[in-house]
Amino acid sequence: MTSVSMRGLRGGVGSTSLLAAVGHALHSLGERVLLVDVCPENLLRLHFNLGWTERRGWARATLDGWPWEEQAWSLGSNLFLLPYGEVNEAEETAMERRLGAEPALWRRRRASLAEHFDWLLFDLPRGHPAHAASVGPCDLPIRVVEADAACHALLQRRPERSCDLMLVNRYDPLCQLQRDVLLLWQQRHGGRLLPVNVHADAAMREALACKAPVGHYAPASLVAKDALSVAIWCLAQRARAA
Amino acid sequence: MAALPASFAMSTTAHDLDDSSTADDIGRLRAALQLPEFDYVGLGVRAEMLRALRRWPLLDELDRSDALPTTHDRQEAAA
């Protein structure tokens, strides 16, 4: 089992949509995939056609004392989704505290999932350190970035996180600034940067509006191909590690 | 349990051409020359990067504050 985590370097870089797309692409390549939403916003489920009113999820279950493993949704053979569940602000803080007290929670759970899945994909939140920490180290920790000045500045600020891989999302080669920033990164952070850039494609935003991952909503689009490229890259990394 | 609305179909024809290896013209040159170790210096890229730093003051400022090999490049370019 290989674990992948995706987290935006800053808010709103589209990491949840990207995670959904990559998870779908991995599944389309015949892999057994479980997507885990670790963000209290609980948005990942919307990419997979779950109802807005559907409140269940692993955090909800943990708070309510139900078994977490019964909260997963089967999205076809070998593609599963574990939503976060609807929580209010107080519960969110409580959950953070609880995960802080029980830091190995997800590491334990991961061990029990290992034999059922080839891939575990975690959608990590920003700003909930205990949430992120509870997942533990992943095989492929990915920072989702946009090639803009804000991300560039943030990259400069956080040398301690420099072991994470970087995946450029919403890349628009028409934009001079984006081209320049990417060029700079390729020179400075060449080893961390994934060889694939995910393009800024309107299909990606439309996919969420249609409640489907982009590979399902617009399989012919470039961004679906990019997500597939990321998935293939993941497979190559696993093969290299093996 | 809610399942996805329709069957999953993914076109992989676009991947008949593997993008990054096709785009890597220097890599293909190395392969054709059978010189995998052939060292190539992307001077065009370097020059373009310096232009980018000139173009955007914030990038330049951040780059100066960064004690990475940039300064060396800059001296080299100035020389």
Added chain:
Amino acid sequence: MTLACCFPYRRLRQRHGCSAVAALLMSMINLLAWLVLRLESHAWRALLDERQRWYPHLADKRPSPGDPLRYAVQTLWLLMIRPAAPVHSPHRNWLAAWSSVERACGRLFADVGQMPPRVRRSTRLRRGADWLERIGPRRRLLLYGVIGILAAGLALLCVTEPFDYLAQSVFVLLLWTLAMVIRRMPGRFPTLLLLVLSVIVSCRYLWWRYTATLNWNDALDLACGLILLAAESYSWLILMLGYVQTCWPLGRRPAQLTPDTRQWPSVDLFIPTYNEDLDVVRTTVYAALGIDWPQEKLRIHILDDGRRDSFRRFAAEVGVGYLARPDNRHAKAGNLNHALSHTDGELVAVFDCDHVPVHSFLQVTVGWFLRDPKLALVQTPHHFFSPDPFERNLGIFRRQPNEGDLFYGLVQDGNDMWNAAFFCGSCAVLRRSALDSVDGFAVETVTEDAHTALRLHRNGWNSAYLRVSQAAGLATASLPAHVGQRIRWARGMAQIFRIDNPLLGKGLNLLQRLCYANAMLHFLYGLPRLVFLTAPLAFLLLHAYIIYAPALMILLYVLPHMIHASLATSRMQGAYRKTFWGEVYETVLAWYIAWPTTVALFNPKKGSFNVTAKGGLIQEDQFNWKIALPCLVLAALNFLGLGFAVWRLSYGPAGEIATVIVSSLWVGYNLLIIGAAMSVAAEARQVRQSHRVQTPLPVALRLPDGHLFPGVLADYSVAGVAVRLQVPLPLSSGIEVNLLLRRGEREFAFPGIVRRYEGDLLGIGFETLSPQQKIDFVQCTFARADAWLDWHHEFGGDRPLRSFADVLKLGCEGYRRLYLHLPRPLRAPLRHFGRVGCWLGSYLPRNPLPLLSSPLPTAGP
């Protein structure tokens, strides 16, 4: 059994529309067959059911009175070539014997193919090598000397010993068998063995020609015979020099530069132009601007001998140098020399204005200058991304090696082995100090490039050739321009041969002399080629015995000479030129080259530099009568010769029949080669101004609404691209889209307009690109480091017989094209000939079709 089945007169008349006579005849035969034969039997049914396969040319044809005969001929043919069931055949023993021979050959060839690695592994051989090592250099030299003398003596014996029919037959058969076995061995050493066999056989042939085939008693015989012998001696010399030149191609690879870019030399990049379009020069300049070299060490100059303001403005606009001079003395060489006097870079790179360098050009080529301080020149191949007239008119572009591939693929690489690779005027880097030591580029001849290189070599400088296509350009557009260019080369080479003969003078070693001599002598092929194309006529028309020997003896000497030469050249050159194609190229040019080279040999001062026209359009299909005229005359003469042959066969003495037949075969071969040369003269239409390069690259499209779609580049030119889409898109002409192209890690967007959208092919035109975007576009397409690398991998290996068949087919095609382009009044009488020919041809038997595919076996039980 109905009457209609036995006597199908009505059906034939109504459904197949045959004439009454044919229908009646066929019906009668059908009836007869039903009466006499047991057509309902199993065997007959099997045959009749597969009529389509066994009688492919008759199955769907409208029955005509000649059909019974056609059926009979085809049946006979089938019985002869293809015993229906080998198991029951009376020739079973023969077949078994033959197949066992085949099997034995297969085993032998497989064995032989494994020979080189086995030899390398052999311990006994290693012991031998160790012993050779131990005996010391003096004794080793002695041993080699003795072996060498023995081998030379044996070779001398093989060459000079006169044989009778039987001995000669046995000798050539043995050598041929040996060659056929050696051919199967991979590696260079077997190539050399083939070459040695060819040298022995060819020398023997020439020896025999000099000693035994001249008739000293008849003036006409002697004159014609000597002319032919001179031509043959020339060919022999070129063959031998060619062997020396190409027996061991160096295959040099690029040398690594130092990692510190501050130590890299400064380079002046010259783009000489005279009358070419600015559009052509623009692409070259855009590509040059992207060359990966320290900015302050690369200076690009347009050397404009046309003194055009538009060029001056363009140079200023993109920030490259512009050099013009008041006069045009010494054409391109003078232009380059003028530029040399105005610049000071350590190295000089020269690109013809249509040769687009790729961005890795300098880093690939300059390394050798750092490694060898006496290196004066690094030449790379001239690659053409548009078809030359041969390729276009014969439809062989990118399917077969072109005329230049032999030179740039093999000859220069072979020259490099002997430090004799020479400058070809473009796509090369030279050292300024070397040029200064020989007073710049040579101005005395019209081929300044080779002459400059010769002088550099004479002054002790070295040269290098890198067989990596790192630039590409436009081929000559029309046949006259192509011929003009070759005339210039031929004249220039002849001039150098006269005024600065490489065989004489100081500074060159023997092999350099031979390589240069071959390069120059090779262009004198005009007259000898004309001699070969007319030689058999000397006998047929004038009754001159040009080879004064019995016909059979001639065959026993000529055929081995030709076969071994083709085997050896095919082995050495097969990847770069198909066997027999050289003869076609030479035949087209022979007449045009014969005169200028002869003149230049006698008066090297005469003749001026003519600029080769590149690009350009040919509006419609046409037959270039002017270019084809020499071929037409030659063809007419040879046809006349055939007429005479018929006459001699009917009325001549019986003793001459064999000679007449051999001469006629020669004439026939000549006619087909001439036909192939003529088919080049039928110029195909060329519609686009800017040539499109077909290279599949992944691209993407950005639509105005923000959606992106992947696609595959079908072709590109400076003006636009065609993209193959994977899904239909909501696009129509006039919509603005962005094309996303990648090179290396960088991705670029180019705004364009949809020009057409048919099927899955989308045509996009670029009109609004900024100068930077134009540079980037050229960098993503023409200037990719790998743009021209795998251009040749679609060529299959050379198979001499296949190639021979191709050339013969092309010969027939030449006459067909000639007929199609004839004026109408001339065509009418010929049409009857054609009809008669087709009618006679319809009786010829055909090979049965392959078995129709039976339904696939289902998988598993």
